[in-house]
Amino acid sequence: MKAVTWQGKRDVQVVDVPDPVIQGKDEIVIEVTTTGLCGSDLHLYEVLGPFMTPGDVLGHETMGRVVDKSPDVESLEVGDKVVIPFQISCGHCFMCERGLQTQCETTQVRSSGMGAALFGYSSLYGSVPGGQAQYLRVPHAQYGAIPATQDLPDDRYVYLSDVMPTAWQGVQYAGVKEGDTLAVVGLGPIGDMACRLATHHGIRVIGLDRVPERLACVGALGVETIDVDVDDPVDAVRTLTSGRGADGVLEAVGMEAHGSPGASVLQKAVGLLPDAVAQKAMTTASTDRMAALDLATSLVRRGGTVSISGVYAGTHDPLSMQELFDHQVTLRMGQANVLRWVDDLLPLAESSSDPLGLESFATHRLSLDEAPHAYDIFQRKDEGAIKVVFDPSA
Numbered sequence: 001m002k003a004v005t006w007q008g009k010r011d012v013q014v015v016d017v018p019d020p021v022i023q024g025k026d027e028i029v030i031e032v033t034t035t036g037l038c039g040s041d042l043h044l045y046e047v048l049g050p051f052m053t054p055g056d057v058l059g060h061e062t063m064g065r066v067v068d069k070s071p072d073v074e075s076l077e078v079g080d081k082v083v084i085p086f087q088i089s090c091g092h093c094f095m096c097e098r099g100l101q102t103q104c105e106t107t108q109v110r111s112s113g114m115g116a117a118l119f120g121y122s123s124l125y126g127s128v129p130g131g132q133a134q135y136l137r138v139p140h141a142q143y144g145a146i147p148a149t150q151d152l153p154d155d156r157y158v159y160l161s162d163v164m165p166t167a168w169q170g171v172q173y174a175g176v177k178e179g180d181t182l183a184v185v186g187l188g189p190i191g192d193m194a195c196r197l198a199t200h201h202g203i204r205v206i207g208l209d210r211v212p213e214r215l216a217c218v219g220a221l222g223v224e225t226i227d228v229d230v231d232d233p234v235d236a237v238r239t240l241t242s243g244r245g246a247d248g249v250l251e252a253v254g255m256e257a258h259g260s261p262g263a264s265v266l267q268k269a270v271g272l273l274p275d276a277v278a279q280k281a282m283t284t285a286s287t288d289r290m291a292a293l294d295l296a297t298s299l300v301r302r303g304g305t306v307s308i309s310g311v312y313a314g315t316h317d318p319l320s321m322q323e324l325f326d327h328q329v330t331l332r333m334g335q336a337n338v339l340r341w342v343d344d345l346l347p348l349a350e351s352s353s354d355p356l357g358l359e360s361f362a363t364h365r366l367s368l369d370e371a372p373h374a375y376d377i378f379q380r381k382d383e384g385a386i387k388v389v390f391d392p393s394a
Contacts, residue, residue: 002392003057003133004371009049012375014368017057020129020137022070028141029068030082034154035131036061037371037388038086038162039188040311042379043255044122048313051122060086060119061161061389062131063154066145073142082145084131084138085338086162087116091143099340107140115335132371134392146342155359156349158389159193164345164356166309166336167193167252171203173307173332174248178202183237183246183299184223185292186253187214189361189387190309194250195223196356200348206240208233208295213363213384221357228295237299245301253292254310290317300329308333362387367394 003017020029038061044052063083066076076082089096090106104116109126120130129137138145148157167190176182182198184191187209195218198205207218208226215225226236238245296306297320306329324331348356363386366374370390377385 001134002368003129004059004368004390005054006044006049006052006056006058007054010045010375010379012045012058012372014371015055017055017129017133020135022068023137024139025070025072026140026142027070028066028073028076028082028138028145030062030064030084030136030138031067032062032064032131032134032136032392033081034063034158035059035133035390035392036158036162037132037374037378037390039190039254039378040121041375043311043313045375045379046256048122048124051124053123053127056120056122056127057129057133058120059130059132060121061158061163062119062136063148063158063161064136067135069141075142076145076147081148081157082138082141083148083157083160084119084136085144085146085160085165086121087118087335087338088126088128088139089116089144089339090140091339096143099337101337101339102335132368132390134368144339146339146346150350152350153359155362155389156354159358159361160342160345160349161338162336163189163193163361163387164197164349165338165341166190168197168341168345169334169336170194170250170252170307170309171198171201172341173305173309174250175305175307175330175332176203176248180204180247181206181241183208183249183296184218185249185251185296185299186310187211187218187386188252191250191252192218192386193356193361194252194309195221197348199223200355206237206246208237208299211381214381214386217386233295234298241301245304246299247301248305248307249296249300250307250309251293251296252309255312255314256289290319293319297324297329300327302327303329305330305332309336311335362389364388366390368392 089101089104093105095103107117117126181204183206205223207223210229219225377383
């Protein structure tokens with residue numbers, strides 16, 4: 001089968017790899033019909049390369065049709081269309097029973113001290129082959145696979161694998177309710193979707209970014225926008241909030257934020273080290289680019305909440321504890337517990353009115369063969385690339 005594979009820093013290639021096969025109980029194999037390119041994939045493209053091996057299959061936003069299953073999978077049949085959450089979880093452990101599927105105790109990658117195994121996401125998370133491919137093997141399928149039962153376009157369902165639950169968890173963790181003000185830092189796919197979900201629920205949203213296409217996209221939704229290269233974002237948000245700041249702030253950028261030149265140099269220097277040395281450095285003495293998180297903590301009002309959806313991996317990141325403590329700020333963060341939020345989101349995905357605009361959410365629909373180009377323009381924020389999805393059949 002064709003698959004998008006990591007071959008080195010900023011080097012992804014589409015190659016032929018063996019088709020996946022059933023390896024044990026509670027598994028299915030799907031023929032992938034749609035698969036997404038996520039901002040998290042760019043961390044593998046750049047910073048997290050030391051944890052990758054040439055040939056690793058990428059991708060964790062996947063849906064498709066069941067083409068094979070182990071005999072014990074009774075809830076699914078060959079031909080069923082399903083969405084696959086980006087994390088692999090069992091459904092019956094202590095963590096899963098508490099809605100913390102990203103901490104699943106059955107699939108935790110204890111060798112690296114990380115949480116649940118993830119599709120297509122480095123040795124840190126189990127080196128599980130990902131879904132940017134023609135076929136995908138899915139462990140713990142009876143619990144994990146989300147049935148897509150209505151005859152609707154894939155765009156209505158595929159974002160349930162990551163984008164929608166990540167954005168919704170970010171909004172929920174921000175502690176905002178109808179009538180409150182939410183500032184969203186970073187208007188890529190997660191930030192954009194968070195704006196859609198928050199406005200749908202009557203929350204006032206202020207969106208901050210520096211990319212004109214992103215600002216225009218959420219502005220068309222009725223979001224108040226701030227170009228951080230034009231206006232002082234802190235002054236602008238305070239002007240819009242009676243001088244207090246936002247009730248909640250959702251940080252949707254992560255470890256590779258613009259405006260962090262020192263940390264950027266350090267990240268690039270570590271990337272030049274031999275993998276074994278780089279892995280040690282990154283798991284014991286690393287730092288992230290903190291500009292977006294620093295901005296988020298400056299935008300929130302006293303007593304408010306900062307919700308972190310952007311991926312961070314630093315072990316020695318500096319935070320102003322004086323400011324956070326004095327302002328009585330709550331921090332919440334973490335990868336999305338996809339299945340925790342499906343009941344909230346599935347009705348929106350299946351609604352006849354498409355209230356979130358899911359069918360037009362993707363800015364680029366490409367073939368797998370175009371993956372190298374897709375990664376390039378997505379990283380450079382070029383050609384209006386806000387959300388890219390692949391059609392493996394094209």
